[in-house]
Amino acid sequence: YLIMTTMDCNARCFYCYEKGRHPISMTAKTANDVSDYILTNAENKKVKLSWFGGEPLVNYKVIDLICEGLKRNRFNYVSHMISNGLLFSDDIIAKALNQWNLRRVQITIDGTESQYLKIKSFKNGKGDEFQKIMRNIEALLKNGILVSIRLNQSLNTTDDLLILVDLIKDKFSFYNNLSVYNRLLFDEEITSEVQLAYFSLKHKLQQIGLLKPK
Numbered sequence: 001y002l003i004m005t006t007m008d009c010n011a012r013c014f015y016c017y018e019k020g021r022h023p024i025s026m027t028a029k030t031a032n033d034v035s036d037y038i039l040t041n042a043e044n045k046k047v048k049l050s051w052f053g054g055e056p057l058v059n060y061k062v063i064d065l066i067c068e069g070l071k072r073n074r075f076n077y078v079s080h081m082i083s084n085g086l087l088f089s090d091d092i093i094a095k096a097l098n099q100w101n102l103r104r105v106q107i108t109i110d111g112t113e114s115q116y117l118k119i120k121s122f123k124n125g126k127g128d129e130f131q132k133i134m135r136n137i138e139a140l141l142k143n144g145i146l147v148s149i150r151l152n153q154s155l156n157t158t159d160d161l162l163i164l165v166d167l168i169k170d171k172f173s174f175y176n177n178l179s180v181y182n183r184l185l186f187d188e189e190i191t192s193e194v195q196l197a198y199f200s201l202k203h204k205l206q207q208i209g210l211l212k213p214k
Contacts, residue, residue, distance in 0.1 A: 001038060002050045003066070006059035011084050012121040013110075015152070015185055023054065031062035035069025038077075049079040049100075057087035060095075067099050080104040086122065086129055088136040093143055104146040107137065111160040112167065134171065141175040151182040151201065158197040162204060169208050179212035180205055 008023035009016070026034075038047060047070075051063060063079075070077050078101045085107040088096075096102035110119040113130040122129050140147050149168065151161050161182070172178050182201045184194070205211035 001034075001042075001047065002052055003034060004052045004054070005056040005062050006054040008058045009053060009055040009084075010058060010086060010123050011055065012123065013119055014121075015119075018054065025054075025059045026062045028062065028065055031065035032069060035066045038066075038070065039073055039075060042075075045076075047075070047077040049077055051079060051081040051083075051100075053082070055084055055087065056081055057083060057092065060087075060092065063100055064095070067101070071099065077101055078103045080106075082106045084108060084120065085133050085136050085140075088140065090139065093139055093145075096145070097143060102145055104148065105140055106148045106150055107133070108150045108152055109133065109164065110152050111157055112164050115157065115160050137172065137178075141172060141177055144177060146177045146179075147175075149178070149180040151180065152185040153182045153198065153201060154185045155194055155197050157185075158201055161201055165201070165204055165208070165210070169210065173208065173210065178210065180210040 004026070006023065006025035007018055007021055008025055009018075049066070053059075056063065067077075067079075080103060081096075083105055085105070110116050116130045116133075117125065117127065120129065137147055137149070151164070153161055165180070168180060182198065182205065184198060202211065
């Protein structure tokens, strides 16, 4: 089940396809209806819940409600999340492990610190968001949660991302539960230059063991 907890987000990425849409959030009533729906329709099956947004942690209380309903009925489930990673904390990670049964988080990073801060343009940003993301990634890894870092790549950001990969390698490569992959951000014309940029980054990830086979 792919569950959108909110269309609200703490970041303002210029490329977001939800940009300009009204940032509605799931209500407590809908969250309880969701858990009832899953209980009714997925009986005797192991279920994977995928939390999505916006930024799903902006409205993490509905995740609590859905999981409480499933746990109360001794339902067998695990969950994954697509997140920008900024709103994780020690308390939320503990909740994610013990209540949400969170197994994997995909976190997008757009570049090294200055590039990242410029693109993410966090609401009420303090300028320390990149460092916080790095700390949160390490906390997730230390707690055994699989972290998949997605590198949003364009032709103009390739050199910066190659530097970022070295930073990620130095900080996290000894964790077996980390993987990193790159995706082209725009539907650019696939010229030889774009191909070269894409595969140079992908090849580097393979060389240093960060690109894991699915």
